[in-house]
Amino acid sequence: MAKTIGIDFGTTNSLITVILTEKARYFLDGSNTPYPSIITYDSGVPVVGKAAKSRLENAGVSNVGDIIRAPKRLLGKGSKYIEGKEYQPSEVVRDVIRYLKESALKSSEQDVVDHCDFEKAIVSIPVAMDGRARSELRDAFLQAGINIVQFVHEPLAALYAHFRVDGNMTNALEKYHDKLVLVYDWGGGTLDLTLCHILDNRITQIANEGDNEVGGDYVDEAIVDYVLNAELKERGLETTPPVQVGARARLLDFCEKAKIRLSTRSIEHIYVEDFFAFDDDTDPDIEIELAREDLDLISEHLINRGLSKIDELLKKLDIDQRRISLCLATGGMINMPRIKERLIEKFSIDRLNCSDRGDRIISEGCAWIAHDNARLTLAKPIEVREARNSYLKIFRAGTPLPIVGQGTPDESIILYCVDPRDGKAKIQLCRPENAQQMAAMDSRVTYDNLVVPVDPELKPFVERIELKLNIDHNLILSAKAKSGISQKITEPEFNY
Ligand SMILES: Nc1ncnc2c1ncn2[C@@H]1O[C@H](COP(=O)(O)OP(=O)(O)OP(=O)(O)O)[C@@H](O)[C@H]1O
Ligand SMILES: [Mg+2]
Structure with missing residues (x-):
C-alpha cells in the first residue's frame, strides 16, 4: 500500500x-x-x-x-x-x-x-x-x-x-x-x-x-545591524548612506551563512559587493571579519531569552x-x-x-x-466551569484527535441557567493549566465565556441551554450554545 x-x-x-x-x-x-x-x-x-x-x-x-x-x-x-x-x-x-x-x-x-x-x-x-x-x-x-x-x-x-x-x-x-x-x-x-x-x-x-x-532569523538581523554599525564606524559616518536595491537582503543572507560557518570555525569573512549606492567613486563594498566571540556577544540577548x-x-x-x-x-x-x-x-x-x-x-x-498510524490524543480535558472549583469534563484527556477521512469529536450537553435575572447565561469553557494537575483545586486556563440570551422572567434552573462542542481537523474547538426558550444561538471558536 x-x-x-x-x-x-x-x-x-x-x-x-x-x-x-x-x-x-x-x-x-x-x-x-x-x-x-x-x-x-x-x-x-x-x-x-x-x-x-x-x-x-x-x-x-x-x-x-x-x-x-x-x-x-x-x-x-x-x-x-x-x-x-x-x-x-x-x-x-x-x-x-x-x-x-x-x-x-x-x-x-x-x-x-x-x-x-x-x-x-x-x-x-x-x-x-x-x-x-x-x-x-x-x-x-x-x-x-x-x-x-x-x-x-x-x-x-x-x-x-x-x-x-x-x-x-x-x-x-x-x-x-x-x-x-x-x-x-x-x-x-x-x-x-x-x-x-x-x-x-x-x-x-x-x-x-x-x-x-528569537528564531535564527532574529540572530541574522542582529548580525546585519552589527555589521552596518561597524562599517559606519570605520568610515566615520553618522548615518547610513543610501544602499543598492535589495542589498540589505543580500547582506542578511551573507550574515546567516557566516553564523552557520562560525559553528565550526573561529573567524569568518563577510564580503558584500556593491552594497552602498554612492554617486561618486567611494568604495561601495562591505568587508568585515566576524569572530565567533563577536557572534556570541551579538546574539547574547537572544540566547539568554x-x-x-x-x-x-x-x-x-x-x-x-x-x-x-x-x-x-x-x-x-x-x-x-x-x-x-x-x-x-x-x-x-x-x-x-x-x-x-x-x-x-x-x-x-x-x-x-x-x-x-499513531493517533494523537487530547492532553488536557476541555471543561465547563460549573461553580467555584467545580468543573464538568466535556472532552476527556486522551480523547483521540481527529484525522481526515473520519469524523471529528462532538459532544453535546444540557445545562440549566442558575441566575437568569440579567437575561444572560454565562458558560465558561476552560482546561487545566497543567496536564499533571487536573484536580478541582488546580488552576485553569479559560478559553472564553459564552454568553447566551435567556428569559429574565424565568425562575432559576428552568431555562435549558444546549451546548454543543466540536474539535475540527485544524484542532479548532468550536462551541454552539442555544437556550431552549429564547432559541438564540451563540457560536464562538477557539484554538485548542
Ligand atoms: N550549523 C549551524 N550553526 C548555526 N545556525 C545554524 C546552523 N545550521 C542551521 N542554522 C540556523 O538554524 C535555522 C534553521 O533551523 P531549522 O531548519 O530547524 O528551522 P526551520 O525548521 O526552518 O524553522 P521553524 O522550525 O522555526 O519553522 C536558521 O536560522 C539557520 O541559519
Ligand atoms: Mg523547524
Whole structure:
C-alpha cells in the first residue's frame, strides 16, 4: 500500500520524508540538505528553494525585495504584494509545497517515489501557530494536492522520531516511564518547547511554550545591524548612506551563512559587493571579519531569552529542573556552540541529547507517525466551569484527535441557567493549566465565556441551554450554545 508522507514545512527549511522497510527516506535537495523554504516569482511563475536563495546572493539583482525568505510567517497575516501582484498567504505556501512535492516526484530514487502516496501527509506545526494560520496551511496543502491527515506539534514529532529510531519505541517508553522529557526546538522562525510526561506507554504533552521572536532569523538581523554599525564606524559616518536595491537582503543572507560557518570555525569573512549606492567613486563594498566571540556577544540577548524560556516554563508548572530526565534539543540553531554550551551547563551532558539530524528529525517524526498510524490524543480535558472549583469534563484527556477521512469529536450537553435575572447565561469553557494537575483545586486556563440570551422572567434552573462542542481537523474547538426558550444561538471558536 502506498505510504502517507511526513512533511516539516519550516520557516527556513522544509522536508518530505517517508518510512520504507522501517527506514526513513528523505527527499533532500541537490546538496543533500532540506529545501530552503524561499520563494519568489518570475512574471507569476514560482521560483522556489535553492534557485530563489541564490538570487539573494547575486549582486545586482533588482527584485530582492520580492523574495520571500520565510513564507511560513505570512500565514494568518493577510495578503502580500509580490511583483506588484496580490497573493494570499495560502497561495505562496501552496507554491512552496507544490515545488517540494514535484521535486520529490522527480527524485532519482524512483523506488522510494513509487511507494509514496503524495496526496496524504502528516504535517508538523509550531506549538504557537493559531487556528487561522493552521487552516490557511491546510488550505495551501489542499491547493497543492495534499490532504493533511493530521497536524502534529513540531517538538512532539521530534520526540517521536527520537524514541522510535534511537531507542525502539517500547524500550524508550519503558526507560522513561513516569519521567519528564523536554523537547527544545530552536529553528529559524520559532523556538518551541514542549514538556512531555511518559506514562502508560504514552507520550503526553504537559505544557507547551513558544517564542516567535528569537528564531535564527532574529540572530541574522542582529548580525546585519552589527555589521552596518561597524562599517559606519570605520568610515566615520553618522548615518547610513543610501544602499543598492535589495542589498540589505543580500547582506542578511551573507550574515546567516557566516553564523552557520562560525559553528565550526573561529573567524569568518563577510564580503558584500556593491552594497552602498554612492554617486561618486567611494568604495561601495562591505568587508568585515566576524569572530565567533563577536557572534556570541551579538546574539547574547537572544540566547539568554531563548534559554530563559526553559526556566519560565518550569517555574509556571512548579517543576524542579532536576526532574527533567532528558532534554532533546533539535532545530538548526542548536548547532551554535554558545547555545550548546549553555544547554550542557543546564542539563549536563548525560541529560542532554543534541540531535545529530536536527534538520530532518521533525519531518522524520511526521513520517513515523504516519507509518505507525499513531493517533494523537487530547492532553488536557476541555471543561465547563460549573461553580467555584467545580468543573464538568466535556472532552476527556486522551480523547483521540481527529484525522481526515473520519469524523471529528462532538459532544453535546444540557445545562440549566442558575441566575437568569440579567437575561444572560454565562458558560465558561476552560482546561487545566497543567496536564499533571487536573484536580478541582488546580488552576485553569479559560478559553472564553459564552454568553447566551435567556428569559429574565424565568425562575432559576428552568431555562435549558444546549451546548454543543466540536474539535475540527485544524484542532479548532468550536462551541454552539442555544437556550431552549429564547432559541438564540451563540457560536464562538477557539484554538485548542
Ligand atoms: N550549523 C549551524 N550553526 C548555526 N545556525 C545554524 C546552523 N545550521 C542551521 N542554522 C540556523 O538554524 C535555522 C534553521 O533551523 P531549522 O531548519 O530547524 O528551522 P526551520 O525548521 O526552518 O524553522 P521553524 O522550525 O522555526 O519553522 C536558521 O536560522 C539557520 O541559519
Ligand atoms: Mg523547524
